[in-house]
Structures are given as C-alpha cells and as structure tokens.
C-alpha cells in the first residue's frame with residue numbers, strides 16, 4: 001500500500017455508547033459514596049503526588065466512572081495512600097478506598 | 110383582642126407583626142438582642158440592587174412604629190413555648206392565641222475549618238466581617254495597607270460533611286459575587302478571584318449581576334475549592350486549589366481571603382424538637398408541615414414559622430413568609 005503520510009487520530013471523544021460501563025457500575029456499586037463527588041478538586045489540590053506529577057485523582061476516578069479505564073491502574077499506582085485528600089473531601093469520600101478499589105477492579109487495564 | 114407572639118425580631122418577624130396589626134390582631138415581638146432587625150443590621154448593601162441594608166431596615170422600622178397594638182420586648186429570649194404560652198429567659202410567662210417562630214439562622218463559625226486559618230492568620234476574614242468593614246467604609250489589611258489581591262472562597266461551612274453541614278446556604282454565592290464587585294469598586298486595580306464549586310444564582314437579577322462581575326469588573330472565577338491556606342515569609346497568604354476546568358493544581362499568593370460563611374440552624378431548634386413537639390429537618394432547620402402547601406405551618410397546630418428558621422432564604426423570601434405566617438395565624442385564630 002502507498003504510504004500517503006496521513007494517519008487517523010484516535011477520537012478523543014468519551015463515547016459512552018461504546019464504553020463498557022460494567023466495571024464502572026461494579027465500582028460504584030461497591031462504593032456508592034464515589035457517586036457523590038462534586039468535582040471540587042480539593043483532593044487534587046492537596047495531593048503531593050498530583051503536585052509533582054501529572055497524577056490527578058479527581059480526573060482519574062471521573063474517567064473511570066465514564067468507562068475510560070485505560071491507564072487508570074497505572075495512574076492510581078502513583079498514589080502514596082497518604083490520606084490527605086480524605087481529610088479534606090467535603091463529601092467525606094473514603095478516597096484511599098477508591099484508589100484501592102479501582103486498582104483491584106482495573107488491574108488488567 | 111386576639112394576641113399572637115412572634116419569637117425573633119428579624120426582618121421576617123417585623124413583617125409578621127405589621128401584617129397582624131393590619132388585621133386587627135395584637136402582636137408581641139420577643140427579641141433577644143437589644144435591637145430589632147436581625148442579621149440585616151450588620152449588612153452593608155444588598156444584592157442584587159446594591160440598595161443599602163439600612164434603607165430596607167429603616168422602612169420596616171417605620172412601618173412597625175406606625176402599627177397599632179404591637180408590643181416589642183427586646184433583650185429577652187424565649188426559652189419554651191406552647192401554642193398558648195411562651196416562657197421567657199426572665200422566667201415570665203406570656204399568654205397568647207398563636208405563636209410564630211421567626212428566630213432565623215446562625216452564622217457558621219469559620220474557625221471550625223482550621224485549614225483556612227480563620228482566627229489564626231491575619232487577613233483571613235468572613236463575609237460577615239467584610240460587611241462590617243464596608244459599613245465602616247474601610248477595608249484594610251492588618252498592616253494598614255490596601256489589598257492588591259483578594260480571594261473569596263464559596264461554600265465555607267456549607268455542603269461539607271466534615272462540619273456536618275450538608276445543605277447549601279443559598280445566599281452565599283450571591284453574596285460572594287456582590288462582595289467581589291464592591292471590592293473591585295473600592296480597589297479598581299486589585300485582582301479579585303472567586304473560588305467556587307457551583308455558582309448558584311437563583312433569583313431575579315442575580316445571574317445578571319454575575320455577568321456584570323465578569324464583564325464590567327473583571328472578577329476572575331476559578332472552579333475549584335481551596336484546600337489549604339498558609340502564611341508566606343512576606344506576610345501574605347498562599348492558597349492551593351485545583352483549577353478543575355484545566356485539571357491542574359493551582360497556587361497563588363494573596364493579601365486577603367474572604368470566607369463566604371454559610372447559614373446554619375440555631376442550636377435552640379433541637380430543644381424546640383425535644384421540648385415543644387416540633388420537628389427538625391436533618392439539616393437542623395425546622396421542618397414545615399408541608400413543602401408545598403404548608404410552608405409557614407408547623408406540625409403543631411397554632412405554631413407557625415416565618416423566614417430562615419426553616420431554611421436559608423433571601424430577604425424578600427423571608428419578608429414574604431412573615432406575611433404568609435401572619436395570615437395563616439390569623440386564619441387559625443378565627444376558627
């Protein structure tokens with residue numbers, strides 16, 4: 001085949017129709033409190049890992065809830081489980097529990 | 110002559126007394142402070158019109174002064190009540206035909222959110238403190254200088270499990286935008302940032318005021334909650350938040366932090382529940398008989414509610430409830 005030098009970008013859209021929400025539903029079933037997140041970003045603001053690397057706890061768990069699992073396990077491995085975010089979360093979410101749960105459920109992603 | 114006792118002489122209680130007087134019913138206002146008016150006495154100008162709070166209060170006072178058969182008892186607290194009798198802190202008991210509870214709300218104590226440093230660092234103030242400063246006509250840092258960069262933080266003591274206040278206080282977003290505009294008018298060259306999670310502009314003219322803050326006053330809005338405040342070596346404050354719309358942590362040096370404190374329920378509400386047979390909501394505010402058809406009635410016949418004793422409300426809503434409670438009490442008495 002002739003190489004024209006073009007390629008097609010992978011779409012950036014979060015395609016809820018194509019994403020398989022089974023794992024996401026399982027996670028939310030096990031920890032319904034995660035659904036109460038209001039996306040305030042206090043967790044990320046206080047997170048030492050998030051201040052030094054690209055790691056963003058809020059973003060990773062939000063993507064997981066949308067069925068975007070790629071890279072979630074690797075990202076959550078950056079968490080040091082220090083628990084600062086849990087002290088501050090206005091919804092009282094057990095954030096470290098969320099990290100552990102996502103790692104347990106999405107070890108193969 | 111029939112007689113209604115109104116507990117609490119805030120704007121809701123004052124309006125209630127005027128309406129009862131119009132209907133030929135005697136009213137007694139029991140107010141624990143030395144003066145009527147409630148919280149509004151401390152506010153400077155009111156959203157969304159920037160009308161002076163004093164103007165609104167003076168008008169209410171004038172109407173009350175003209176009303177007949179209104180007795181005002183300031184400096185005494187109600188401690189217990191039934192629909193026919195109110196007990197005061199003095200031990201005195203007053204007879205009546207119905208009771209309206211208009212005891213309002215309590216300001217959230219910002220010291221409970223220690224991470225924001227209220228009472229620890231200089232130049233961390235609450236929205237209520239800022240109103241006092243506006244009233245004095247002077248907003249200054251502890252050094253006496255004018256602030257060059259100011260942050261206002263929304264939802265302090267509201268929507269927060271950590272301080273057991275789950276509810277939204279409703280008026281603090283609007284207050285925050287109003288105060289940001291006032292600060293910009295006072296210090297046109299200062300940078301003013303509002304840190305919010307959701308902006309709730311529920312009333313007529315409120316969203317327009319928000320747009321005005323952005324367009325005419327260049328107030329910056331950052332969607333993220335401040336996680337902590339720390340002092341810097343040059344005696345300023347450093348704040349941290351996530352700029353959630355870009356997904357990146359953000360830090361910033363500021364001169365002054367304004368905490369938009371919420372409205373919480375009065376401690377007295379729990380004894381109203383325990384001793385007077387009334388019901389509280391999980392938020393601690395009193396529970397009206399029905400959220401649609403009985404907003405100013407309680408679960409006990411002959412006891413009525415007006416104003417922020419049942420939920421956070423703005424002034425217009427509180428005044429309307431003053432009228433509604435008076436009419437409901439008048440109807441009940443005539444039965």
Ligand SMILES: Cc1cc2nc3c(=O)[nH]c(=O)nc-3n(C[C@H](O)[C@H](O)[C@H](O)COP(=O)(O)OP(=O)(O)OC[C@H]3O[C@@H](n4cnc5c(N)ncnc54)[C@H](O)[C@@H]3O)c2cc1C
Pocket residue numbers: 116117118119120121122139140141142145146147148149152154155156157185186187188211212213214215236237280284370371372375377415416417418422423424425427
């Ligand atoms: C920072 C801030 C700014 C605000 N700015 C605005 C604004 O610009 N525009 C607007 O529309 N709304 C504003 N509001 C809301 C406004 O303050 C309320 O809507 C209003 O004060 C409610 O009036 P109220 O009579 O229900 O209660 P309150 O003002 O709380 O009055 C209750 C009264 O009852 C008395 N009392 C309580 N318990 C007892 C007892 N046991 N015995 C005797 N007396 C008792 C209290 O001393 C008080 O005087 C603001 C609120 C806050 C927190």
Ligand code: SF4
Pocket residue numbers: 043046047048049050057078079080081082083084085086095096099
């Ligand atoms: S527990 Fe993990 S996500 Fe939370 S602040 Fe610590 S490192 Fe960050």
Ligand code: SF4
Pocket residue numbers: 036037038039040041042043044058088089090091092093095
């Ligand atoms: S602090 Fe809690 S509510 Fe806020 S974004 Fe993080 S998990 Fe969600």
Ligand code: SF4
Pocket residue numbers: 263264265267268276277278279280281282283307308309369371
């Ligand atoms: S009105 Fe705004 S600042 Fe106040 S609690 Fe509700 S969302 Fe937060």
